[in-house]
Amino acid sequence: RDHASDHRRRSSEAQLQRAAALQEAALEEARTEAAQLRRDLLRLRGDPQELAALPTGALHQLQQELSAALRSVHGELEARAKCCVCREVERQVLLRPCQHLALCRACARRVD
Structure with a gap:
C-alpha cells in the first residue's frame, strides 16, 4: 500500500x-x-x-x-x-435636433 x-x-x-x-x-x-x-x-x-x-x-x-x-x-x-450623403463636399449643415454637422448644402436641400 x-x-x-x-x-x-x-x-x-x-x-x-x-x-x-x-x-x-x-x-x-x-x-x-x-x-x-x-x-x-x-x-x-x-x-x-x-x-x-x-x-x-x-x-x-x-x-x-x-x-x-x-x-x-x-x-x-x-x-x-x-458629407454623409454624397461623400464629396465638406459638411456644412447642422442637423436638428441631434446637432450633428453631417451634410453639405446641396444634400441638405434634397433631404429636406
Whole structure:
C-alpha cells in the first residue's frame, strides 16, 4: 500500500513539475514578447536610441510604414469631414435636433 501511495505521490509531483515548467516557459515567452512590444513602441514613437540602433534599410522600412499609416489617418479624417450623403463636399449643415454637422448644402436641400 505504501508503495502504491508513494508512486501516486511521485506521479502527482511530476505532473505538477511539468505544469510548472510549462507555465514558466509561457511566462518567459510573454516577457520576451512584452519587451519586444516595448521596443517596437519606442521605435514607432521615434525614440532616438531605438532609431540609432536600426540599420538604414530598417529605417527606410519604418519610414514607409509610418507614411502609409499617416496616409490612412489623413484619409479617415478627410472622410469624416465629407458629407454623409454624397461623400464629396465638406459638411456644412447642422442637423436638428441631434446637432450633428453631417451634410453639405446641396444634400441638405434634397433631404429636406
